[in-house]
Amino acid sequence: MKIAFFSCHPYEQPFLEAANSNHRHQLTFLSQQLTPETVPLAAGHQAICVFVNDQLTRPTLQALADQGIRLVALRCTGYNQVDVPTAQQLGIRVLRVPTYSPHAVAEHAVALLMSLNRKTYLAYERTKQNNFTLDGLMGFDLYGKRVGVIGTGKIGAAFSRIMLGFGCHVVAYDKMQSAVLQQLGVEYLPVNELLAKVDVLSLHCPLTPETHHLIDASALALMKPGAYLINTSRGGLLDTPAVLEALQSGHLGALGIDVYELEDDFFFADWSDKYLPDADLNALTHLPNVLVTSHQGFFTQEAMEQIAHTTLNNLTYLEQGQLPQQHLSEDYVVVE
Known part of the structure; x- marks a missing residue:
């Protein structure tokens, strides 16, 4: 054929x-x-x-x-x-x-979280310029923190297991609750209750009409000040202007994304020598507490x-x- x-x-x-x-x-x-x-x-x-x-x-x-x-x-x-x-x-x-290999995407989500937390991307840029100061590089222990996972299919389950290995308290939401994860210590909560409790939120659910802009202004308002948000699933899960506003106001502590709602026009292409005609994506890639990768979680x-x-x-x-x-x-x- x-x-x-x-x-x-x-x-x-x-x-x-x-x-x-x-x-x-x-x-x-x-x-x-x-x-x-x-x-x-x-x-x-x-x-x-x-x-x-x-x-x-x-x-x-x-x-x-x-x-x-x-x-x-x-x-x-x-x-x-x-x-x-x-x-x-x-x-x-x-x-x-x-x-x-659900581990590929789950491990990339962890990589985004760890780099954002310990500021390794900032340290990398500094040390290339022979700047070995520590100002602005402080992170926090993941051990003991509460990590929220929305979507506990194969990828969400793999991510949950990694976070449990870090000593985190993992809480989750999914219409289909995993008895295996519950036996490992994962607690299932309603979405709004989960959002209000977590220090880190990682999204691993599909994009459907129901989940479109799942994380919007109202969802962000429920989250703890300084919480971290990771999305390696689908860009449309995030209301990007609302997320930008939460980042710029300081309410959202950091953002790591491997997907973007309007990525079709930009990801998998080299725009380094051209003007990027997307104000939101430009803003995200230039914020110091944001990491954007171009849909490489599967790679x-x-x-x-x-x-x-x-x-x-x-x-x-x-x-x-x-x-x-x-x-x-x-x-x-x-x-x-």
């Missing part, structure tokens, strides 16, 4: 080619993002594969259907970028990668291998018109 990979970066190709050795598909790697205008690049292919910032909107899906393409693989977990009803209407089958060797393996398996299953037993669940299927 001929497959066009959109938004494909050079660092992905070796993993995809290695995973394809057992499938023998014909892979076309395209750097372009999938849009209605770039759909013609998929001409002559039977399937496409897309990433987090490729928007499978109604116009895009219709253009794909007009090309005769009915198979789509997402090489990511989230599928909020897919117009599911339109895909169903057009008979386009869509599968995703439900999990790929470990183990995760890349798993993503490539699952993606190529999914495409083979789609080609064959059937799913193996372990795929007969909504974990993999977005549109069947």
Whole structure:
């Protein structure tokens, strides 16, 4: 089967080619993002594969259907970028990668938290200039602090375990409470009660209409002055202007994000020699108590291998018109 990979970066190709050795598909790697205008690049292919910032909107899906393409693989977990009803209407089958080393994202969330707390990013810049003073670098012990986790799926659970290992008191919110985490000492609380109690809040829930702007001005007002906020899940969970206001007023102590609501236009691209036409993102990247990374939480060797393996398996299953037993669940299927 001929497959066009959109938004494909050079660092992905070796993993995809290695995973394809057992499938023998014909892979076309395209750097372009999938849009209605770039759909013609998929001409002559039977399937496409897309990433987090490729928007499978109604116009895009219709253009794909007009090309005769009915198979789509997402090489990511989230599928909020897919117009599911339109895909169903057009008979386009869509599968995703439900999990790929939850430790990769969980550990990146911890890295953001630790760097913000101990100011290692500031110390790095100082010592490069031979400034070895400690002024402004004071942090706090994580041991004994209360850490809130919203979303205790695989990634949230991994993050919770790490925080428990630090000696933190972990409190969580999720519609589906984990008995395993409860046995480890995690306490589940209503969202508002959790927000009011935590010293650190880390988000690990999907972006849905219900969770859109979950952290807005009212949620931030409930949080303790000086609390830290970490988001490695989806940018739309944060009301960015409200978060900026809380940072600038001093109410929010620090922010670490690996995702941004409007990241589609900026992340995975080099803007170092161009004006960045996003006032909020510009403000965030220049605040001393903010760390922004460009959606790299997934970016470990183990995760890349798993993503490539699952993606190529999914495409083979789609080609064959059937799913193996372990795929007969909504974990993999977005549109069947």
